Amino acid sequence: MTFPIRIGTRRSKLALTQSGMMQRAIGRAMGVADADLAEAVPLVEIVTTGDRVQDRRLLEIGGKALFTKEIEEALLDGRVDVAVHSMKDVPAEQPPGLCIAAVPEREDPRDAFISTNFASFDDLPMGAVLGTASLRRQAQALALRPDLKIEMLRGNVDTRLKRLADGDFDAILLATSGLNRLGFDAVIRERLSLDAFLPAPGQGALALQTREGESAAWVAALNHPLTALAVAAERGAMTALEGSCRTAIGAHAEIGEGHLRLTVEMLAPDGSARWRRAGELVDVTSAEAEEAARGLGLRLGGEVHAAAGDQRIDL
Incomplete structure (x- = not known):
């Protein structure tokens, strides 16, 4: 693979942070000077259906593939050379012609409990309002506390934290990995146990997706x-x-x-x-x-x- 190596990414702050990490890692692996990084390994921002539709759960509009579909189309069309996804957003089967070329080292896979008034999940009062868009987190929370009221919470991390601060929820659940990568780890009140809140498959890991059969010199360095x-x-x-x-x-x-x-x-x-x-x-x-x-x-x-x-x- 020759320069430029174009990275397809979603436009959210977390996606751009993660893609920026991979941009720098690919650049280091390929011997690119920092000053030349934006030209040699440019980020190509792509708005996905999952980003555009924020008022409904993903299960209502087609599932988590809506965070990857448009980026995968850009890969297949040759508009980008590698895509950076959160692994938990990647469907089980790869589209024909594409593959996961590298899986970088994983961040903390645990779920994070965030609340203005309560120090831990167990401290939530009877009937507390818990915000999440994840069916898994909803089910796990209700398995432990069937009295909780679960309400949908979508949007980027800033939006979710603002809604918590505005008093829409008593607490919210997010992925620890995303908060760590954004430098927001100070908002975490409790990192939930892997036993009580078993994570989503691939949570905390990234997927670097390329066209099948294309050899890339950086793959071994990033995997x-x-x-x-x-x-x-x-x-x-x-x-x-x-x-x-x-x-x-x-x-x-x-x-x-x-x-x-x-x-x-x-x-x-x-x-x-x-x-x-x-x-x-x-x-x-x-x-x-x-x-x-x-x-x-x-x-x-x-x-x-x-x-x-x-x-x-x-x-």
Whole structure:
């Protein structure tokens, strides 16, 4: 791949922050001087349907692919050379002709509890109003606290924090990773446990997407093998669970002492039931480890799906 290497990105502050990080990383990998970065590795801003429509849940307008569709079209048309996505927004199957070329090292995958008046999720009073647009977070919160009132909260991070400050909610839930990358970590009152709030598959990770078959010299420098392995397991589970904005699912893989442990769950949208399975991959160093991790995810996801049945929200 020759210069310029054009990066397709959404226009939100978080997307531009994440794409700027990758712009600098690609530049370093390719030996580009900082002064030449904007010309050699330019950011191409693309407005997606998911960004334009802010007054409805994603499940009502077509799902999380609406954050990636227009950028993927630009990749296929040759208007950009690489796309930077939040991994949790990337659908389970890649469009024909595209692939995930690199997965950089992951940020904190936990959900963040943010509130003006309450120090923790457990401190919320009876009937408190909790803001989130995530069906998974809604179901997990209601599983622990069925008395809570869940109200939809969409928009960029600034918008969501302003609505909290304006008193529209007693608390809101966001991804810790995005707040960390934006330098907003001071607003976090509690980082929620990975057990109670199992994250979305790929949460905290980024996906660098390119056209299939194009070799890029920067890929090896930006890919973090252990993160890629964990994400492969989680996305395998997502595939088996038919994960979308219409299903409340979580999946998280942790790697330590030479093995990978994956936990997968599906919840009833109202939090009244949750089904969970966990399993391990004992060899994370083999050449087939990524394929084996995906296979573990497919198996555990299949077991959860068989136990839970169809838990999709009907539109």
